[in-house]
Amino acid sequence: MGCTHFTVTKFQEEELMRERRSGRTRGTTSRGVAVATMVSFLFVVLGGMLIVPAPATAGVAISDKLSVFGDVRIRYEQDREDRTGTAIDRDRDRARFRARFGFKHKTTDKITVGMRFATEADSLQSPHQTMGISGQASDDFGIDRAYIETKWGKGGFLWLGKHGISFWEQNEQFWDGDIQPEGVGAGYKFGLGDGASLLVQSTYTYINDEGWATNRNNGINEDDTGLSVQAVLTKGGGTAAIGTLMVNDDDGHDLAGGSADYYIGSVQYKTKAGDLPIKLGVDYLWSDNLWYTSSSTSGPCVTCEDDGYVLNASTKKGNVSFQFKHYDIGLNSVPLQGAVSQDNFRFSSNFEGQRYQVGYNFGNGVKADFRIYDQDQKYTGTLTNTGGHVQSSEDNVRYQVNLNAKF
Numbered sequence: 001m002g003c004t005h006f007t008v009t010k011f012q013e014e015e016l017m018r019e020r021r022s023g024r025t026r027g028t029t030s031r032g033v034a035v036a037t038m039v040s041f042l043f044v045v046l047g048g049m050l051i052v053p054a055p056a057t058a059g060v061a062i063s064d065k066l067s068v069f070g071d072v073r074i075r076y077e078q079d080r081e082d083r084t085g086t087a088i089d090r091d092r093d094r095a096r097f098r099a100r101f102g103f104k105h106k107t108t109d110k111i112t113v114g115m116r117f118a119t120e121a122d123s124l125q126s127p128h129q130t131m132g133i134s135g136q137a138s139d140d141f142g143i144d145r146a147y148i149e150t151k152w153g154k155g156g157f158l159w160l161g162k163h164g165i166s167f168w169e170q171n172e173q174f175w176d177g178d179i180q181p182e183g184v185g186a187g188y189k190f191g192l193g194d195g196a197s198l199l200v201q202s203t204y205t206y207i208n209d210e211g212w213a214t215n216r217n218n219g220i221n222e223d224d225t226g227l228s229v230q231a232v233l234t235k236g237g238g239t240a241a242i243g244t245l246m247v248n249d250d251d252g253h254d255l256a257g258g259s260a261d262y263y264i265g266s267v268q269y270k271t272k273a274g275d276l277p278i279k280l281g282v283d284y285l286w287s288d289n290l291w292y293t294s295s296s297t298s299g300p301c302v303t304c305e306d307d308g309y310v311l312n313a314s315t316k317k318g319n320v321s322f323q324f325k326h327y328d329i330g331l332n333s334v335p336l337q338g339a340v341s342q343d344n345f346r347f348s349s350n351f352e353g354q355r356y357q358v359g360y361n362f363g364n365g366v367k368a369d370f371r372i373y374d375q376d377q378k379y380t381g382t383l384t385n386t387g388g389h390v391q392s393s394e395d396n397v398r399y400q401v402n403l404n405a406k407f
Contacts (some may be wrong), residue, residue, distance in 0.1 A: 004370065015171050060195050060407060070101040071365075071406035075128060079346065096130040098349040100144060111150045114163075118144035125176050125343040155189035166201040168232045168241050170281045170312050171325060172342035174264045175245070179340055181205035181226075192196050196235035203228045207247070226335070239271035256337040260289035262275055268312070282314035289332040305330030307349065321369075323357040330378070345375045346396035352376050365406040373398040 060068045078093040102116030118127040121142030129140065147161030159166075165175055166185035187201030208224035230243030240263050249259040268281035286307040308329035315322050331350040334341045338348030345353055353376060359369035375396040 013177040020198040035386050037095045065106045068101070068103045069407060070099070071404065071407075072100075073098040073128070074403045075400060077398060077400040080397045081346065094364075098128045098129040099141075100127065100186055102145065108404060110152065111148065114145060114147050114149065115143065116145035117141060124179055124339070125341075125348075127178055138373045153188065155191070157186070158184070158186045160184050165205075165228065166203045167228050167230050167243060168199070168201075168239075168266075170266060170268050170283065171310055172344075173283065173308075173310050173327065173329065174243075174262070174285060174334060175228075176342050178343075183225075194233075194235070196233070199230075199232040199234070201230055201232075208250075224248060224254050239266070241266045247335060251387065257287075257289045257332060257335075257341050260287055260288070260332075260335075261335075263288040276315055276317060279312070279314045283312070285329070285333045287308065287332055287334075306332040308333035308349075317359045320358075321359040321361065323355065325360075327354070327356040344371075344398070346398060347375065347377065350378050352378060367402075367404045369400075369402050369404075371398075371400040371402070373400070 017310055028049050062068060075095070075096040075098070076333055077096065078091065080091045082089050098119055100116055100118040102114065104114045106112050118141070119129045120127045120140050120197045122140055127144065135262060139213060143162065145162050145164070147159050147163040149159040149163070151157055156167075160183075162180050162182045164177065165179070165181050166187050167175055169175065169177075183203065183204050183205040185201070185203040190198045194327060205226045205228075206223055207226055226253075227248075228243060228245045228246055230241060232239065232241040243263070245262045247255060247257070247260050247262070249255040249257075261284070264283055264285045266281065268279065269281050270277065272278065284307070291305060308327070310329075311326040313325045315323045327345075329338075329351055331337055334349050338350070341348040344355065345351060353358055354374050356372040356374075357369055359367060361367050367380055373396075375398075377394055377396075382407075
């Protein structure tokens with residue numbers, strides 16, 4: 001099966017391509033203007049939604065065995081970047097969209113075949129495509145998922161192909177949900193009585209297919225792979241999870257961070273304050289990856305940044321929802337130094353930041369939200385052994401408006 005190459009060079013190429021497709025880059029404007037523009041756009045979107053009735057968006061059943069589904073997101077975002085030293089501060093704004101379409105066919109009571117297509121299928125972390133008919137944009141639509149899945153026993157599952165990772169998360173800092181592993185996943189949910197359950201699950205994914213073998217490994221070719229294992233305990237409003245992703249870099253220099261084991265422990269609790277539902281959670285991330293070092297003796301020890309945490313809080317009142325997340329993420333605390341982590345922030349690791357979000361649910365699968373991502377780089381020097389990777393930004397702020405519709 002085809003595999004995405006997770007090499008450092010590939011990461012750099014994808015970042016450069018995203019920069020080229022990202023829209024205008026120009027001198028910094030005030031954040032007040034940015035917020036005013038975003039809020040104005042939000043009012044236009046919401047005003048239109050309140051005037052025009054939302055369409056019915058229930059899942060479309062073609063037959064008792066075949067169903068189709070999809071979603072579309074329209075996004076407008078602005079980035080404000082304060083850079084270090086003599087680097088010139090910069091900003092950009094861009095209109096983007098995401099489209100996904102798929103189907104599921106239940107071939108038997110136990111076996112399901114599924115496929116999903118998405119925009120920017122060649123992009124590792126983001127299916128969002130920048131709008132523009134020339135120059136800064138590209139049109140790309142390809143396979144996002146393709147799998148065969150079977151259910152077994154009272155709580156077991158097994159899938160083969162290209163599928164979402166079998167790993168419970170309350171955010172995407174450990175693994176970006178837009179990245180679909182290629183390999184095999186399995187799990188089993190055990191009932192423990194008194195409303196409690198234990199889910200044990202695992203995913204084995206091909207990261208790099210090394211191609212033909214050579215004599216140096218006796219004709220046996222070892223691919224770069226990842227193996228995740230997780231246990232999730234749930235009872236009432238509480239959830240506790242512990243998991244790991246073990247990365248095997250066959251020749252030691254294909255992947256950011258090389259061969260390393262990454263871990264995450266998570267706790268989540270759902271409660272109420274009167275009639276107001278509240279969800280609170282914390283994630284602690286760490287690794288045994290000490291591969292990269294700082295090129296400057298005066299700067300912080302990057303090799304010591306092998307842990308991090310995320311604080312999560314959310315609530316809703318009627319159709320209005322609120323989210324807040326605080327991040328403190330060391331460079332080596334997340335798999336492949338953030339290459340498979342969320343890309344909502346400008347950088348995916350080596351940062352401290354906050355996410356603020358307010359959303360509105362119109363019903364029938366239509367939602368809108370306004371987000372702010374405020375990020376400070378933990379270390380802004382040049383890092384050695386990173387293929388020329390440079391952290392040159394001190395402060396990055398991203399404003400987003402999203403309109404989502406699904407069926």
